[in-house]
Amino acid sequence: MVAQESHGHAAPQGFIRKYVFSLDHKVIGLQYYFLALTAVFVGMFLSLLMRIHLVWPGASLPIIGEIKPETYLALLTMHGTIMVFFVLTTAPQGGFGNYMLPIQIGAPDMAFPVLNMLSFWTTFLAYLVMLSAFFVTGGAPLHGWTGYAPLSALQSAGPGEGLGADLWIISIALFCVASLMGALNFITTTLDMRAKGMSMMRMPLTCWSWFITAILGLLAFGVLLSAGILLLMDRNFGTSFFLPLGTINGQLTGHRGGSPLLWQHLFWFFGHPEVYIAILPGMGVASQLLSTFSRKPIFGYKAMVYAMLSIGLLGFMVWGHHMFMSGMSPYTAFAFSIMTMAIGVPSAIKTFNWLGTLWGGRVRFSSPMLFAVGFVSLFVSGGLSGPFLAQPVLDIQLHDTYFVPAHFHLIMGVAAIFGIFGATYYWFPKMFGRMMNESLARWHFWFSFIGTYAIFMPMHYLGMAGHPRRYSQLTEVTYLHPLMPLQKFITYAAFVTLAGQLIFLFNLFWSMFNGEKASDNPWEATTLEWTTATPPPHDNFGGHTPVVYHGPYEYAVPGAPHDYVMQTDPATVAAH
Amino acid sequence: MATFTPTVPAHRPVTSRGDRNNLPPIPGGGGDNRSDSGQPDYRTRLRRARLGLAIALTPILMLFVSFTSAYIVRQGLPTLDPNTNKVVHDWTPTPLPTVLFLINTGVLLFSSVTIELARRQLIRQVALQPVQSIPGVSLGTEIEFPWLGVTIVLGLGFLTGQWLAWRELAARGFFVATGPSSSFVYLMTGGHAVHLMGGMLALLVAGTTVILRRPLESRRIVVDVTAWYWHFMAALWIYIFALLEFAH
Numbered sequence: 001m002v003a004q005e006s007h008g009h010a011a012p013q014g015f016i017r018k019y020v021f022s023l024d025h026k027v028i029g030l031q032y033y034f035l036a037l038t039a040v041f042v043g044m045f046l047s048l049l050m051r052i053h054l055v056w057p058g059a060s061l062p063i064i065g066e067i068k069p070e071t072y073l074a075l076l077t078m079h080g081t082i083m084v085f086f087v088l089t090t091a092p093q094g095g096f097g098n099y100m101l102p103i104q105i106g107a108p109d110m111a112f113p114v115l116n117m118l119s120f121w122t123t124f125l126a127y128l129v130m131l132s133a134f135f136v137t138g139g140a141p142l143h144g145w146t147g148y149a150p151l152s153a154l155q156s157a158g159p160g161e162g163l164g165a166d167l168w169i170i171s172i173a174l175f176c177v178a179s180l181m182g183a184l185n186f187i188t189t190t191l192d193m194r195a196k197g198m199s200m201m202r203m204p205l206t207c208w209s210w211f212i213t214a215i216l217g218l219l220a221f222g223v224l225l226s227a228g229i230l231l232l233m234d235r236n237f238g239t240s241f242f243l244p245l246g247t248i249n250g251q252l253t254g255h256r257g258g259s260p261l262l263w264q265h266l267f268w269f270f271g272h273p274e275v276y277i278a279i280l281p282g283m284g285v286a287s288q289l290l291s292t293f294s295r296k297p298i299f300g301y302k303a304m305v306y307a308m309l310s311i312g313l314l315g316f317m318v319w320g321h322h323m324f325m326s327g328m329s330p331y332t333a334f335a336f337s338i339m340t341m342a343i344g345v346p347s348a349i350k351t352f353n354w355l356g357t358l359w360g361g362r363v364r365f366s367s368p369m370l371f372a373v374g375f376v377s378l379f380v381s382g383g384l385s386g387p388f389l390a391q392p393v394l395d396i397q398l399h400d401t402y403f404v405p406a407h408f409h410l411i412m413g414v415a416a417i418f419g420i421f422g423a424t425y426y427w428f429p430k431m432f433g434r435m436m437n438e439s440l441a442r443w444h445f446w447f448s449f450i451g452t453y454a455i456f457m458p459m460h461y462l463g464m465a466g467h468p469r470r471y472s473q474l475t476e477v478t479y480l481h482p483l484m485p486l487q488k489f490i491t492y493a494a495f496v497t498l499a500g501q502l503i504f505l506f507n508l509f510w511s512m513f514n515g516e517k518a519s520d521n522p523w524e525a526t527t528l529e530w531t532t533a534t535p536p537p538h539d540n541f542g543g544h545t546p547v548v549y550h551g552p553y554e555y556a557v558p559g560a561p562h563d564y565v566m567q568t569d570p571a572t573v574a575a576h
Numbered sequence: 577m578a579t580f581t582p583t584v585p586a587h588r589p590v591t592s593r594g595d596r597n598n599l600p601p602i603p604g605g606g607g608d609n610r611s612d613s614g615q616p617d618y619r620t621r622l623r624r625a626r627l628g629l630a631i632a633l634t635p636i637l638m639l640f641v642s643f644t645s646a647y648i649v650r651q652g653l654p655t656l657d658p659n660t661n662k663v664v665h666d667w668t669p670t671p672l673p674t675v676l677f678l679i680n681t682g683v684l685l686f687s688s689v690t691i692e693l694a695r696r697q698l699i700r701q702v703a704l705q706p707v708q709s710i711p712g713v714s715l716g717t718e719i720e721f722p723w724l725g726v727t728i729v730l731g732l733g734f735l736t737g738q739w740l741a742w743r744e745l746a747a748r749g750f751f752v753a754t755g756p757s758s759s760f761v762y763l764m765t766g767g768h769a770v771h772l773m774g775g776m777l778a779l780l781v782a783g784t785t786v787i788l789r790r791p792l793e794s795r796r797i798v799v800d801v802t803a804w805y806w807h808f809m810a811a812l813w814i815y816i817f818a819l820l821e822f823a824h
């Protein structure tokens with residue numbers, strides 16, 4: 001335990017202690033954010049290469065050359081892995097959670113700052129190890145982000161399954177350890193470091209989402225770690241946990257008796273909660289933004305909290321819906337199906353409450369709000385295809401077709417990314433002391449929003465028409481010829497959408513130095529981060545501890561001097 | 577603490593929606609009990625470290641729960657015998673070095689007692705510290721038995737014992753890849769040993785706080801948390817031993 005070093009540390013002076021090995025949660029948060037930012041551009045670049053290959057399989061690209069089938073599978077694996085772990089898990093929780101959680105609950109830092117620093121640098125190491133898989137003999141692994149055995153469990157199974165796959169597993173194991181350290185910090189901080197008056201039910205919904213995400217991570221990452229250890233043993237020590245009797249090139253592998261399904265169970269016991277780890281912080285941010293920019297209290301605060309809790313709980317009981325096609329007993333499949341569809345209930349409660357928050361509000365369509373509304377839109381569009389896939393009978397048809405990537409990209413991929421964008425535009429003034437350019441932000445929004453639908457809506461049709469996913473080249477398959485225009489359209493849309501992201505990149509760095517100076521509370525929001533200086537001082541509140549008198553979303557308050565009441569505003573106490 | 581100047585508005589704002597009991601500030605925050613130096617006080621730090629430990633034990637538990645479920649599943653899996661073309665079960669129980677494991681269990685349980693004594697000794701010392709600092713007050717010289725050192729020695733003894741057990745298994749012809757049962761024996765005992773080494777590391781940190789003349793309180797927090805962790809490791813070992821011994 002790193003208990004003896006607590007947050008009473010003085011502001012560091014040297015560059016190394018201040019910006020590199022910093023104990024300050026704000027610096028660590030930004031480190032996570034920029035790590036995710038590089039990762040998201042790497043991930044997007046990989047997806048672009050895949051899109052090009054799907055439409056022009058013979059094309060020879062500069063530097064990269066022709067994309068071979070195994071290269072395509074490596075791209076697919078690394079795109080998924082980098083996006084899920086190093087973007088969707090890292091940015092919302094590690095980035096914004098680290099930066100904003102202590103400030104929003106009125107704490108001077110995380111509970112264990114040294115552990116927090118270790119957590120980031122372990123993530124960084126994991127990221128380097130993951131990227132290094134591209135550059136070893138055989139290249140990156142082929143087994144997809146889900147690492148299905150036996151492909152992932154045999155060194156000789158394919159070009160990338162040698163050292164590349166070992167590096168992949170080691171990177172994931174390091175990431176597990178880092179996430180566990182982070183989760184430990186988030187939970188302790190939330191439970192033990194809230195300012196006076198900040199009861200659990202007065203926390204902003206963002207804090208609730210980070211707290212619940214941390215609990216999910218705490219329970220899920222240990223299981224992935226265990227699966228990774230078993231996989232490494234199968235690969236390197238000759239054990240047979242996941243490997244049945246089998247041959248490669250006519251030779252017996254020497255393994256027998258293991259079960260690839262055991263890997264699937266362990267992986268998806270982690271994997272399903274993981275998708276909520278990605279999306280829950282987005283839900284928290286969307287709630288925060290919708291309330292702030294509608295100038296209305298969030299509709300049904302308690303319902304929102306309980307909905308998130310039940311989504312988290314149900315998330316641990318539905319992993320079997322990823323395995324309907326694995327020969328599972330129909331009775332088991334039925335149980336998993338019912339549990340999965342039950343998640344629709346808290347999800348619908350959340351959507352209803354978001355719409356209820358918007359209803360009758362004096363909506364200000366600033367750029368963060370656009371992305372929050374975009375989040376709700378994508379969450380609904382992606383969510384509606386969930387109950388389709390949750391039914392074993394329909395899943396038999398749709399499994400391993402483009403319908404599945406369409407579903408999960410909309411709901412956990414791009415929706416979560418919209419949460420990150422919304423959070424960036426919303427908190428940028430607090431983090432860097434300047435506003436982001438609003439017109440560039442709007443351009444970025446419309447590019448991303450329309451582009452996302454243009455990419456992923458047609459994929460539903462591809463899936464329903466029976467176009468399988470994961471294959472490197474299907475251009476010669478006759479029954480898929482009529483679908484080729486749709487595939488081409490998706491690739492063009494991907495080009496345009498990704499180009500749109502450069503607007504964001506430019507806006508981010510340009511505004512850091514040239515943006516309009518931001519006031520302490522530019523959005524007229526109520527939570528604690530807007531009560532302190534911009535950017536916040538080293539101890540967050542400049543030597544005093546805030547005292548909280550109100551819930552987080554007191555907007556449109558009758559009789560108040562402004563239309564909002566800050567959480568720290570004691571006015572009503574004096575008047576009572 | 578807070579330096580707010582209440583401003584009374586002309587009209588009384590009504591803010592109670594969704595937060596009915598909002599007046600006055602309700603307790604429930606951590607409060608954080610920071611002293612003037614900005615450091616949280618000793619009790620807060622101890623409570624926070626214990627809370628952190630309790631949370632940290634959860635993923636360790638999940639790790640071994642996951643290993644256990646794999647253990648149970650793997651036991652029941654059939655496989656094809658390539659020589660006879662018959663479906664068989666390849667799970668052959670590993671003969672454990674039970675006597676050695678029992679001795680190791682005894683060593684670990686005894687170390688759990690010594691670390692508890694170390695923990696209580698430090699509680700007493702921290703409690704008596706303010707009294708002893710009064711000039712002229714003497715409580716007599718308390719014999720400071722090095723319970724911490726004894727624990728480290730016993731911990732090393734346990735790890736050595738485990739290493740001997742692995743040697744014994746290897747001598748009987750059971751290696752990691754010999755069969756699924758032996759794989760799990762090495763996996764579970766090895767996983768436990770790695771976690772125990774983490775505890776040893778924490779004890780060494782507690783030892784260095786003596787050398788570095790860190791405050792007694794800091795040392796107590798480290799020892800306290802490590803003691804709870806150590807007890808957990810002892811319980812985990814008994815669970816693993818029982819699982820390997822009785823569920824093969």
